Amino acid sequence: xxxxxxxxxxxxxxxxxxxxxxxxxxxxxxxxxxxxxxxxxxxxxxxxxxxxxxxxxxxxxxxxxxxxxxxxxxxxxxxxxxxxxxxxxxxxxxxxxxxxxxxxxxxxxxxxxxxxxxxxxxxxxxxxxxxxxxxxxxxxxxxxxxxxxxxxxxxxxxxxxxxxxxxxxxxxxxxxxxxxxxxxxxxxxxxxxxxxxxxxxxxxxxxxxxxxxxxxxxxxxxxxxxxxxxxxxxxxxxxxxxxxxxxxxxxxxxxxxxxxxxxxxxxxxxxxxxxxxxxxxxxxxxxxxxxxxxxxxxxxxxxxxxxxxxxxxxxxxxxxxxxxxxxxxxxxxxxxxxxxxxxxxxxxxxxxxxxxxxxxxxxxxxxxxxxxxxxxxxxxxxxxxxxxxxxxxxxxxxxxxxxxxxxxxxxxxxxxxxxxxxxxxxxxxxxxxxxxx
Amino acid sequence: xxxxxxxxxxxxxxxxxxxxxxxxxxxxxxxxxxxxxxxxxxxxxxxxxxxxxxxxxxxxxxxxxxxxxxxxxxxxxxxxxxxxxxxxxxxxxxxxxxxxxxxxxxxxxxxxxxxxxxxxxxxxxxxxxxxxxxxxxxxxxxxxxxxxxxxxxxxxxxxxxxxxxxxxxxxxxxxxxxxxxxxxxxxxxxxxxxxxxxxxxxxxxxxxxxxxxxxxxxxxxxxxxxxxxxxxxxxxxxxxxxxxxxxxxxxxxxxxxxxxxxxxxxxxxxxxxxxxxxxxxxxxxxxxxxxxxxxxxxxxxxxxxxxxxxxxxxxxxxxxxxxxxxxxxxxxxxxxxxxxxxxxxxxxxxxxxxxxxxxxxxxxxxxxxxxxxxxxxxxxxxxxxxxxxxxxxxxxxxxxxxxxxxxxxxxxxxxxxxxxxxxxxxxxxxxxxxxxx
Numbered sequence: 001x002x003x004x005x006x007x008x009x010x011x012x013x014x015x016x017x018x019x020x021x022x023x024x025x026x027x028x029x030x031x032x033x034x035x036x037x038x039x040x041x042x043x044x045x046x047x048x049x050x051x052x053x054x055x056x057x058x059x060x061x062x063x064x065x066x067x068x069x070x071x072x073x074x075x076x077x078x079x080x081x082x083x084x085x086x087x088x089x090x091x092x093x094x095x096x097x098x099x100x101x102x103x104x105x106x107x108x109x110x111x112x113x114x115x116x117x118x119x120x121x122x123x124x125x126x127x128x129x130x131x132x133x134x135x136x137x138x139x140x141x142x143x144x145x146x147x148x149x150x151x152x153x154x155x156x157x158x159x160x161x162x163x164x165x166x167x168x169x170x171x172x173x174x175x176x177x178x179x180x181x182x183x184x185x186x187x188x189x190x191x192x193x194x195x196x197x198x199x200x201x202x203x204x205x206x207x208x209x210x211x212x213x214x215x216x217x218x219x220x221x222x223x224x225x226x227x228x229x230x231x232x233x234x235x236x237x238x239x240x241x242x243x244x245x246x247x248x249x250x251x252x253x254x255x256x257x258x259x260x261x262x263x264x265x266x267x268x269x270x271x272x273x274x275x276x277x278x279x280x281x282x283x284x285x286x287x288x289x290x291x292x293x294x295x296x297x298x299x300x301x302x303x304x305x306x307x308x309x310x311x312x313x314x315x316x317x318x319x320x321x322x323x324x325x326x327x328x329x330x331x332x333x334x335x336x337x338x339x340x341x342x343x344x345x346x347x348x349x350x351x352x353x354x355x356x357x358x359x360x361x362x363x364x365x366x367x368x369x370x371x372x373x374x375x376x377x378x379x380x381x382x383x384x385x386x387x388x389x390x391x392x393x394x395x396x397x398x399x400x401x402x403x404x405x406x407x408x409x410x411x412x413x414x415x416x417x418x419x420x421x422x423x424x425x426x427x428x429x430x431x432x433x434x435x436x437x
Numbered sequence: 438x439x440x441x442x443x444x445x446x447x448x449x450x451x452x453x454x455x456x457x458x459x460x461x462x463x464x465x466x467x468x469x470x471x472x473x474x475x476x477x478x479x480x481x482x483x484x485x486x487x488x489x490x491x492x493x494x495x496x497x498x499x500x501x502x503x504x505x506x507x508x509x510x511x512x513x514x515x516x517x518x519x520x521x522x523x524x525x526x527x528x529x530x531x532x533x534x535x536x537x538x539x540x541x542x543x544x545x546x547x548x549x550x551x552x553x554x555x556x557x558x559x560x561x562x563x564x565x566x567x568x569x570x571x572x573x574x575x576x577x578x579x580x581x582x583x584x585x586x587x588x589x590x591x592x593x594x595x596x597x598x599x600x601x602x603x604x605x606x607x608x609x610x611x612x613x614x615x616x617x618x619x620x621x622x623x624x625x626x627x628x629x630x631x632x633x634x635x636x637x638x639x640x641x642x643x644x645x646x647x648x649x650x651x652x653x654x655x656x657x658x659x660x661x662x663x664x665x666x667x668x669x670x671x672x673x674x675x676x677x678x679x680x681x682x683x684x685x686x687x688x689x690x691x692x693x694x695x696x697x698x699x700x701x702x703x704x705x706x707x708x709x710x711x712x713x714x715x716x717x718x719x720x721x722x723x724x725x726x727x728x729x730x731x732x733x734x735x736x737x738x739x740x741x742x743x744x745x746x747x748x749x750x751x752x753x754x755x756x757x758x759x760x761x762x763x764x765x766x767x768x769x770x771x772x773x774x775x776x777x778x779x780x781x782x783x784x785x786x787x788x789x790x791x792x793x794x795x796x797x798x799x800x801x802x803x804x805x806x807x808x809x810x811x812x813x814x815x816x817x818x819x820x821x822x823x824x825x826x827x828x829x830x831x832x833x834x835x836x837x838x839x840x841x842x843x844x845x846x847x848x849x850x851x852x853x854x855x856x857x858x859x860x861x862x863x864x865x866x867x868x869x870x871x872x873x874x
Contacts (some may be wrong), residue, residue, distance in 0.1 A: 003491040005526040005748040007481060008509070013524070015531050016476035016538065023477055035805050037783035037812025039453035039830070040460055043541065044557050045482060046445060046502070046513075054440040063484070065511075067504030069547055072445070087450070087687050089442040094452050096829040097814060101453065106482065110506055130816070137794060137815040166589070250670070259795050261802035311442040322519075346474035357574060358696050365698035368472050368585070375474025378574040379535060379567070392533040 008118035010111070012326050017343050017394065018069055022329055025153060029124045029323060030104060032149040034140065038126050043083035043105065049075040051083055054310040063109040076108040080125045080322070088129055088316060093301045097131035098138070098313040104325075116334070118326050119182045127232050127320030129307055134317045136249050137395055139283040139303055140256030146287055146299045147262045154339030158298075160262070161270035164283050165302070167233070168274060170243025171219055175212045183436040184208075184216070185274050191220060222271060229269045246282070253283055281305045285321055291345070295331045346375040347433050348413075349390040353383060353402035360401050363411060363426060367399070370430045374399075388419035396436065399429060447548070447556035448640055449763050452748060454780050454831065457768055462590060466561045467541060469586040473578065475563050480520035482543065486512040489519055491747040498547040499608040513545040517562045517759070522745035523528045525566055533573070534568035535682070540763075548836060555763050564757030566744055571754045573686050573695055576720040576740055577693030579758050583724055583736045586760070591776030594727045595735075597699070598707035599842070601687040601720050604670070606681025608656055609612045612649045621645075622711050628657060630709070636757055659708060663691055666706045683719070718742045736760045781810040784870050785850075786827040790839035792817060797838050800848060800863060804836070807867045811836075827853055833873065836866060 007013050014022055034040075036286040049066050051077045056064070065076040068100045068394045076084050080103045085361060103376050104124045111117055126145060128138045143160045172181040188203045194202075196217065203213045221233045233247050250269065255265055275284040282303035290297055301321030308316050348367060352360035357378065364376035375395065390398050400412040405423065413429050424432070444450050450510050451459055471477075486503050489512045493501070502513040514520050517540045527538060541561045548554055563582060565575045580597045587595050609618040624639045631639075633654065640650045659669040670684050687706065694704060711722040719740035726732055738758030745753050769775045785804060789797040794815065801813035812832065814823045837849040842860065850866045851858040861869070 003487050003747055005523040005745070007523070007527065008483060008485060008511075011481040011483065013480055013527075015528060016478060019477045020445070020481055022479070023846050034782050037786075037810060037830075037832075039782055041451070041453060042456055042457045042459070044445060044448040046448065046545070046557065048445060050440050050444065051442060065504070065506055067502070069502055074445070079816055081576070086442040086444070089453060090444065090450075100812070108483070120483065133785065133816075135815050135817060137798075141813075141815065144802070256794075256798065259802075261799070262705055263808075308442070310440055312439070343445060345471050345476055345705065349474075357693075361696040362575075362698070365581070366695075367813040369698075373472050373474060375537070376578075378572050378578065379570075381573060389533055393474075395474075 008119070010113035010117065011119055012120070012330070014352055018333070019129075020343055021338050021346060022325075025329065026122070026124070028105060028152040029149055029325070029336075030102070032145065033102040033126050033154045034123075035148060036126075036145050037099070038145075039098045041078070041084075041087060041088055041101050041103050042105065043080075043103065045076055046074050047077060047083065047086070049073040051086055052077060055082070056289050060109075063111055063298075065108050065110055066073070067287050077110050079107050080105060080123050081127075081307075081320075084125070084127060084129075085311060085316075089311045092312075092314065097129065098134060099129040099131075100126070101129075102126045113221065116330050121324060121326035123326050124323040125320060126322075127318050128386065129316050129318040131314050132317075134319065136252050136283075137256050139249070140253045140260055140285075142285060142301065142319060143253075143257045143262050143267050144154050146285065146321060147266055150287065150289075150299065155289055159288055159290060160299075161255060161273055161286045161288065162250070162254075162257070162267060162268040162283065163270055163273045164246040165274060165280050166242050166246025167250065167271065168246075168283060170238065170240040170246050171216070173242055174238045174240040175215060177208065177212065180206055180208065187218065188216075188272055189274070191272060196220075220272065226264060226267070229271070230254065233271075246255065248284060275300060275302050283319065292331075292335055292337065295328065295335070298328055305375035344394040344396065345353060346373045346393065346395045347401050347436065348372065348374050348397040349386070349393075349395045350374060350376040350399045350401065350411075351383070351386040351390075352377075353400060354406075355380060359406055363399060363401060366426060367430055370434065372433045374433075397433060415428060440517065445556070447550035447554065448626075449555055449557070449734065449767070451540055455770070457780055457782060458775050459762075461558070462762060462766065463541060463561070464591045466586055466762070467539070469582065469589045470539040470561075470563050470848060472585060473563075473582050475537045475582075478521075478524060478540050479542065479833075480514070480517075480524055480539050480540065480748050481544070482513055483511050484514060484520065484523070486510040486850050487515060492519065496677075497546075500548055502545050502547055509832065515546050516544050517542060518564075518744075518757075519558050521562070521564060521566075522748060522753075526745050526748045526751070529751065533569060535564065536566040536568075537563070538566075541565045553767050555765060555767075558763035560763060561760040561762050562757060563759075563798070564744075564755050566753050566755040569754075571756065573689050573720075575692050575756050576686070577690045577697055579720075579722060579738065579756055580690075580699050580704050581697035583722065584703055587724065587726075587736065592726055594725060596702060597704040597736075598710055598723045598725065598727055599690060599694070599704060599720065600707055600710045601683040601690075601713060602717050603679045603719060604681025604687060605676040605683075607675065607683050608653070610679055611675045611677040612652060614645065617643055617645065624659065625653075625709055626711070628709060633657075644809045652827055657709065662702070663701060663706050666708070667691065670708075672686070686719055712737060712739050716741055720756065729768075729772055729774065732765065732772070735765055773846045781831045783810045783830065783832045784810050784833045784873065785809065785831075785834040786823070787811060787813040787836045787838070788820070789814075790820060790825040790837060791843075796843055800836060800838060803863060804870065807871065809867065811870075834870060 028135050043063050065275045146160050173177050222229050273286050280302035284302035286297040289301040303319040307318045350360045350364045360376050364374050367374040398414045411429050500768035583597050609615050653697050659666050660710045717739035723734040724736040740756040787797045789803045797813050801811050804811040835851045846864050847860050849860045
């Protein structure tokens with residue numbers, strides 16, 4: 001009885017050519033994270049459900065893959081932050097603080113499947129966890145890593161938007177609007193979409209006094225360069241401690257971000273971003289590709305006071321950002337702007353013009369020993385099939401070995417794009433292939 | 438309410454230093470697979486249970502992680518071969534045959550947890566799948582990939598053992614012992630352990646005639662070099678077609694393996710290996726580290742007639758090998774012979790001797806821009822703590838910036854192993870760091 005081979009909806013599965021592009025992006029992200037000294041960890045995809053769900057609730061709990069195996073109540077991880085919290089608590093005596101770690105791996109959320117939404121997707125996370133305390137300078141390292149990473153991925157025109165939650169929360173405290181803060185944030189978030197007048201109307205609906213609405217609008221209308229915004233915030237002369245602390249932190253982060261070498265063209269202060277309301281406590285980040293705003297934020301995160309309060313008394317402040325790579329790849333693909341042009345694994349396909357593959361095998365081995373990826377066509381097929389194989393796999397060169405080449409101890413190297421073909425010594429061929437590797 | 442953070446038994450979780458070693462092994466395996474032109478694929482960890490279990494049964498079915506989500510009967514993959522079969526059938530019109538693919542990923546088996554046995558573990562697979570047919574030369578490429586990979590992992594003294602299942606099956610046909618073949622194989626497998634006399638006794642217990650037992654023993658006692666063994670097999674003068682076909686294939690594989698550049702010191706014909714009895718149909722491989730036989734086979738596999746008969750009518754012969762990396766890493770670690778000495782991500786830690794981190798941040802950025810992994814110590818701690826951090830993370834160099842260095846526009850580069858320290862220009866420091874990268 002035959003079973004129909006099929007893949008679950010919401011699970012990305014790529015053809016090899018696309019997988020090469022995807023992997024190239026993973027490699028670049030990893031390389032960039034390691035450039036800053038982040039250490040790799042790899043945690044299980046399956047955990048005890050009570051461990052994973054210690055803090056979760058609401059949507060998360062509904063979306064989780066949870067099941068029993070024997071007597072164990074298990075679940076698949078839905079992010080890389082909870083496993084990090086678990087890891088840090090479990091190995092707190094063996095790891096070195098500040099603990100800079102990266103993790104790139106699959107996470108699972110049983111969302112309603114829709115275009116561009118995945119149930120299995122890669123997250124690429126970095127976090128720095130302090131033991132009790134963590135300097136504000138770490139908040140400035142994040143934009144530096146984001147900058148390096150997004151550049152590495154081939155994009156130049158992007159903006160890292162930085163804010164500090166204490167400024168927003170301080171504003172609400174100052175205006176005695178803490179209770180309404182969640183609703184106000186929701187309205188503010190729509191500013192770009194619905195415009196200032198509608199925002200004012202919505203705030204009036206919440207029965208907020210006009211003087212307070214004016215202050216919120218004044219705050220939202222703060223504009224200009226990064227430095228001008230900071231001056232404008234100072235000029236608000238709010239006495240609220242939280243606000244002052246947030247402004248002080250933001251000022252320092254901006255100063256240090258520049259020392260980290262991030263140009264002002266690639267970051268700015270954006271007083272409207274908040275990144276959800278319960279987790280982050282200080283600096284927050286979002287990153288947009290300016291030519292492709294529809295992609296949404298490609299790298300987001302922020303500062304939190306306490307990584308693992310549901311596991312331990314130990315205070316573990318941290319700061320981190322994450323790239324949701326599966327969705328990003330989907331979007332870049334959809335927009336046809338995947339920057340990875342490298343589409344083949346092999347640099348060369350070695351083909352024999354006659355039935356005896358001996359010379360081809362030896363040539364292939366020598367090319368590989370020189371550090372060049374080489375495939376040897378092993379099937380006894382017509383020469384046309386062999387070239388078609390190279391063509392479909394987008395292998396840039398074919399090294400042909402026929403009677404003539406066998407006699408002369410040479411190979412004919414054919415450039416598959418230009419069609420040019422040159423008979424050269426194997427050493428010369430290897431040299432040419434290395435120069436294009 | 439606090440939850441105890443804990444990891445499930447049977448799930449490997451490494452400290453960062455070990456994870457670096459593990460990842461380095463993954464990188465080397467991947468690099469070696471790509472060297473031969475194998476293409477990457479990445480399939481979901483979750484599949485429809487009926488798809489995953491189309492062929493399975495017995496032990497596999499018992500060990501599988503299976504659960505419902507909504508109305509779906511789901512399961513976690515227990516190997517990378519079934520997902521490959523699914524993938525090849527699903528995308529048969531889009532992929533290019535012969536389809537050379539590698540996949541490195543986690544698989545799940547709910548085995549009884551015991552030392553060195555994992556429920557979540559990495560497999561590193563390569564396979565070549567033909568469309569209807571696949572030349573025997575592909576069977577010779579596998580040892581070449583194994584050879585390159587195990588060398589890349591740092592081992593020199595290893596033996597790839599090669600056999601052909603048709604020889605064994607032909608022998609049993611020739612002796613009309615097909616029915617007893619499973620039991621005989623089980624006894625033969627114990628030869629090294631129990632010795633020849635006990636094997637003979639066991640075979641007698643199966644009521645096999647003495648003349649046949651003699652032939653089996655003669656077969657098992659075939660010894661000598663690879664070529665001598667092949668001559669001895671020819672000299673048996675068996676008329677059985679399957680045997681002759683197997684011998685012919687084995688002879689060709691040996692010939693081609695040499696052409697692929699694998700030295701005779703690293704492979705041999707071993708007529709006793711069979712790799713289970715139901716899946717493989719031709720060439721089979723096992724690979725042993727000669728100094729560490731207790732590790733077991735580090736890379737095994739073989740030829741099969743039909744990858745996906747449970748999904749399709751299409752004949753898809755293939756050949757492949759697999760490295761069980763999680764178990765291998767565990768064993769190498771236990772024996773203290775992990776060959777990856779590289780234990781740090783950063784090449785250098787930049788530390789400031791005073792409170793102002795400005796210069797340190799700029800120095801860190803410049804070192805990174807030169808392509809060297811660099812961590813900057815950002816916490817305002819005593820200098821001793823900063824060196825302790827470098828020490829614990831095994832970072833080989835510390836770049837110190839004090840008053841003197843700030844004035845001179847230099848850094849003092851300290852070799853953490855020798856304790857030597859040298860004040861040099863930043864350019865010179867980068868040059869030194871690059872030379873050790």
